[in-house]
Amino acid sequence: MSTDNGEYVLRIRRGSSAALMMALVAFAAGCGGSGSDAAPTKPPAGDSAAKETGAGGAAVDESGSDTVFRTEERFKQALPDPTSMAGWTPRGASAEIEEAPEAAANCGPDADWYCARIARGEADYEAVGEEAQFDLTAFADKGAAQDACRKQKAWSAKYTKAQTPPIPGVDSYAYYRNAGGLDGLNLYMCTGTVVAQVLLEGEGSTLDPDTAHALGQLFAARIHKAAAAS
Template sequence: MRFRMGSSAALIVALATLATGCGGTGSGTAPAKQPTGDSAEKEAGSGSGGPAVDKVDFDTVFDTEERFEQALPDPASMAGWTPRSAGAEIEEAPEPAANCGPDADWYCARIARGEADFEAAGEEAQFDLTAFADKSAAQDACRKEKSWSAKYTKAQVSPIPGVDSYAYYRNAGGLDGLNVFMCTGTVVAQVLLEGEGSTLDPGTAHSLAQLFAPRIHKAAATS
């Protein structure tokens, strides 16, 4: 998978559609899209919102093309899903954390952002990775996002090993969405399942998040 990097203060620039034959650097393969329905109850477990056990921490700053390319899922790791687009953008002049205000603007102090989108059976799976200059800034962003999202309905997605994870439902633009957020090291990661009239299976969201987290940690450990 090849990325073209942007360099501006604007949001991520849409990039070219991925080819299904792109190579991968990930760990493991995501299962084909899971059915919705009763499996939601099976995934309820202990729920989300609490710290995961054996959390992985790191000081690595995600500010290069290679870091995002390694961390974001690629077609080889997403069996059963059709790739749509992927890319990342480095901020030319990141906003100082001291200038950032409301919880809704939790991403204000980011230094870079990457995204990879896939589609299957009428649903879209979007992987977002928001990078910060250090762990303190990332933790502050995570705290703000948790506070801002508290008004939405909690989704019963089991905790993701190695990260502080939580999940909730949100409807936007006429589409139903299930968001899984993961806070780890210097980044905040999101898996978003979105679809019109979909039941948005928590089991599918959990599987995709379990694919994403190890890729982030592997990218952070790469010299």
Template structure:
């Protein structure tokens, strides 16, 4: 990404993914994931983390998105402009050593997240939106190739 310096990245494949039916209604939203990857960048003192969680099918991903949205309802909503053709949820989170703006997007069998680290509600939602506009087409291109 132009202007952003990569800091680190990683990926992992679940050797024995948990079946969706074993997750239960109150389970972690990522319970049935089959793979996860992340990349971290920095620019002008801001840090951004991109995370992808892949699921075996679209229904499992949609269920995960709904669980994540329900779970995050306890936090302050962030007004991030909508990303065309993508279901998304944005909120500010401050707790457990984490302070930042989270943007979660549901794209087919993938749940994608952007986390901007910083001083919580002082972060500009426009930054998350502009990063999402870079991230989403890359996810769609990768999904179309698989």
């Protein structure tokens, strides 16, 4: 979330408890917080992603990672920060750690693909006429994550497919969906023990697949880097 002095803070919530804990470090106001006077404009497609992925723009393939995302620091590393989202205004960041996750065997239909999650985090940003939301849903192991990905993909098959290029190093797919009167482009990525989503949303927004692709590359690279961190 953005504070009055422009700091950007990731807040952590455990289970259904209302108690919130601040993450280790707040992001500085000069990194694109709400205190900035600069007009929010979307970055050229691929610019931020190239910084995260390195030479050639291709993310390192960490799809086989067994890393479990269940700590504040892991989510802080994986979710895009204001520095990586130059040109976008940060609107909030949070993560929730499940104290008593549901066993995968107890989960039901495809619509409840996230049932067995052990943690979830999100970071929200805004540019002129469009919002970008990054969601990270974590599972106890790769098997549970792959099952969730399969269920979500099957559930979303009824929606119009978006022509978004594949994201290197992950299993990715995208579709359009209208919800709450807002048009949305949903890009999902499955890798290791997590399912990640980039949602572009806006009333009358163009929802550019190239923008979704660039943000997906950025997100995938940060997830892989967080998974590789000791």
